[in-house]
Every structure is written in C-alpha cells, then in structure tokens.
Amino acid sequence: xxGIENQVLRIIKELKEAGKDTIARKMGVSEEYIAEIxxxxxxxxxxxxxxDGKYGITEKSIKEINxxxxxxxxxxxxxxx
Numbered sequence: 571x572x573g574i575e576n577q578v579l580r581i582i583k584e585l586k587e588a589g590k591d592t593i594a595r596k597m598g599v600s601e602e603y604i605a606e607i608x609x610x611x612x613x614x615x616x617x618x619x620x621x622d623g624k625y626g627i628t629e630k631s632i633k634e635i636n637x638x639x640x641x642x643x644x645x646x647x648x649x650x651x
Contacts, residue, residue, distance in 0.1 A: 579631045587624045
C-alpha cells in the first residue's frame with residue numbers, strides 16, 4: 571500500500587465516511603486523482619462505495635491502518651487491590 575492510499579484511508583476513517591471532493595480538498599489534490607486512488611482501494615478490498623457517492627472503510631483497511639506489532643514477550647500487568 572502506498573503512502574497516499576494510507577492517507578486516504580486515514581481521512582475516511584477519521585470522518586467515518588467521505589466523498590472524493592472532501593478527500594481531495596483535505597489532501598490538496600484533484601478529485602480525479604482521488605477517484606482513481608479510491609477505485610484501486612475498492613478493488614483491493616480496503617474501501618466500499620456507498621450509494622450516495624461517499625466511501626467507507628472496510629475491516630481489512632482497519633487492520634492495515636492500525637496493525638498490531640509487538641517485539642519480544644508481552645508483559646501482562648495485574649491491578650492490585
């Protein structure tokens with residue numbers, strides 16, 4: 571996934587849903603460019619198109635945006651009473 575695709579997903583996640591005009595304005599690029607990016611993201615399963623011209627993110631994109639990465643053992647802390 572490219573940086574621009576990741577940025578588009580983050581914008582849509584932040585807004586819950588967004589149209590290409592809103593995304594383009596926030597990123598300072600053309601709507602045509604965003605439409606192309608969004609079409610690629612839909613093809614790859616990261617976005618879903620809504621009937622009203624807006625896009626929403628999928629479960630796959632949530633995992634891509636916020637991957638859980640760990641290194642070494644994970645400590646489990648118990649609260650004290």
